[in-house]
Amino acid sequence: MQELLSYLPDFANALLVTLGISLTAAAMGLLLGFGINALRMAAPGFVAIYRVYVWLIRGTPFLAQLAIIYFGLPVIGLRLEAVEASILSLALYSAAYFAELFRSAWASVPNGQVEAARVHGISRSRVFWHIQAPQALAFALPLLGNQVILTIKESAVTSIITVPELTMTAGRIVSTTFSYVLPYALLVLSYWLLTSSVAAVASALGRRMTRHLRG
Numbered sequence: 001m002q003e004l005l006s007y008l009p010d011f012a013n014a015l016l017v018t019l020g021i022s023l024t025a026a027a028m029g030l031l032l033g034f035g036i037n038a039l040r041m042a043a044p045g046f047v048a049i050y051r052v053y054v055w056l057i058r059g060t061p062f063l064a065q066l067a068i069i070y071f072g073l074p075v076i077g078l079r080l081e082a083v084e085a086s087i088l089s090l091a092l093y094s095a096a097y098f099a100e101l102f103r104s105a106w107a108s109v110p111n112g113q114v115e116a117a118r119v120h121g122i123s124r125s126r127v128f129w130h131i132q133a134p135q136a137l138a139f140a141l142p143l144l145g146n147q148v149i150l151t152i153k154e155s156a157v158t159s160i161i162t163v164p165e166l167t168m169t170a171g172r173i174v175s176t177t178f179s180y181v182l183p184y185a186l187l188v189l190s191y192w193l194l195t196s197s198v199a200a201v202a203s204a205l206g207r208r209m210t211r212h213l214r215g
Contacts, residue, residue: 015190065093
């Protein structure tokens with residue numbers, strides 16, 4: 001018990017770092033993904049850029065993307081701290097996945113509703129926000145929650161550039177105490193608590209939005 005209590009302060013701090021990095025990056029990635037999907041729909045000329053971006057991000061490891069941002073940007077005079085580079089790289093990484101989720105969500109809305117709205121003279125922006133968006137977001141919420149969970153788990157890679165998150169903290173404790181079971185058990189428990197909380201929130205929001213649409 002004394003050993004467990006001695007680890008808790010370090011893991012509590014690491015949990016806050018992981019939560020801060022992951023949620024900030026996920027929020028930025030969600031907004032960016034929503035924006036580039038909306039731009040894809042509004043500007044046909046942007047479709048090729050959208051496809052290349054999604055192809056590059058989804059086709060390469062996150063570790064490589066993190067290394068390019070953290071070690072590559074200083075070459076052109078832009079130096080970021082480890083936490084800043086982690087947030088930026090996670091945001092760009094998750095944005096590609098969020099964008100594809102939004103693309104699928106908008107495709108799930110029956111095209112007949114859009115055509116009927118346009119026949120009645122409803123503007124494209126009102127169709128987007130008042131007809132497509134509510135249905136698409138209700139469809140996408142569970143998937144968006146899953147992507148936030150994946151972003152939290154990918155944050156473990158940032159330990160490579162010395163971000164003091166959960167994985168690095170567990171590794172540091174193991175290297176100094178040579179105790180393996182308890183630190184890694186706490187690591188697993190911490191990630192489980194984070195991901196379970198996100199899943200519960202996403203599920204609750206999904207049910208609420210579904211009731212709103214039906215009501």
